[in-house]
Amino acid sequence: GAVVSQHPSRVICKSGTSVKIECRSLDFQATTMFWYRQFPKKSLMLMATSNEGSKATYEQGVEKDKFLINHASLTLSTLTVTSAHPEDSSFYICSARDFRPGSGNTIYFGEGSWLTVV
Amino acid sequence: DAKTTQPPSMDCAEGRAANLPCNHSTISGNEYVYWYRQIHSQGPQYIIHGLKNNETNEMASLIITEDRKSSTLILPHATLRDTAVYYCIVRATDKLIFGTGTRLQVFP
Numbered sequence: 001g002a003v004v005s006q007h008p009s010r011v012i013c014k015s016g017t018s019v020k021i022e023c024r025s026l027d028f029q030a031t032t033m034f035w036y037r038q039f040p041k042k043s044l045m046l047m048a049t050s051n052e053g054s055k056a057t058y059e060q061g062v063e064k065d066k067f068l069i070n071h072a073s074l075t076l077s078t079l080t081v082t083s084a085h086p087e088d089s090s091f092y093i094c095s096a097r098d099f100r101p102g103s104g105n106t107i108y109f110g111e112g113s114w115l116t117v118v
Numbered sequence: 119d120a121k122t123t124q125p126p127s128m129d130c131a132e133g134r135a136a137n138l139p140c141n142h143s144t145i146s147g148n149e150y151v152y153w154y155r156q157i158h159s160q161g162p163q164y165i166i167h168g169l170k171n172n173e174t175n176e177m178a179s180l181i182i183t184e185d186r187k188s189s190t191l192i193l194p195h196a197t198l199r200d201t202a203v204y205y206c207i208v209r210a211t212d213k214l215i216f217g218t219g220t221r222l223q224v225f226p
Contacts, residue, residue: 006161032212043205044162044216093161097212107152107212109161 023094140206
């Protein structure tokens with residue numbers, strides 16, 4: 001079963017509003033999670049590293065005030081798209097490494113969240 | 119970070135083995151080779167990863183050349199559900215960087 005879960009899987013919001021996407025590690029703790037976005041027919045682009053208890057680290061060109069990341073617990077990271085615009089419509093995906101014994105230290109991805117801004 | 123090169127697309131007949139190549143000639147000694155696949159509109163699915171030795175699990179086999187400059191992902195008996203984009207990633211940290219991958223089309 002899934003070890004990293006995202007919610008919601010699909011969301012539609014009005015232009016100018018904010019929307020929050022959650023990423024949870026199931027049954028394991030993740031001090032670090034990663035957020036990606038993907039446009040249609042394109043590859044995944046890393047946006048930021050979410051660090052539990054500290055500020056996120058953003059990749060070059062990603063607006064930190066636009067994409068707020070909060071990693072308040074060891075199993076939850078949230079991505080908030082603020083003042084959303086139609087060009088923010090995309091597929092957002094998170095990942096985390098499972099360090100549990102027997103997991104092979106595998107990096108798992110969530111199911112993804114489709115954001116449509118109208 | 120080591121760069122990977124994959125063919126943009128491949129075809130495979132259902133039931134046959136699918137062999138997906140990946141070149142990573144600048145790989146460093148501490149970098150792992152990861153393979154993920156992405157089926158349309160879903161998050162990437164982990165397939166397998168390795169450092170030096172060949173690896174096998176219930177999904178696939180990973181063959182890494184002795185010099186580690188290339189690898190091959192083998193799906194032993196491809197099914198229609200294996201149609202996806204396959205990504206080969208070489209990385210030493212958790213921050214995986216995706217290239218363009220190989221679009222594998224399995225046909226009946």
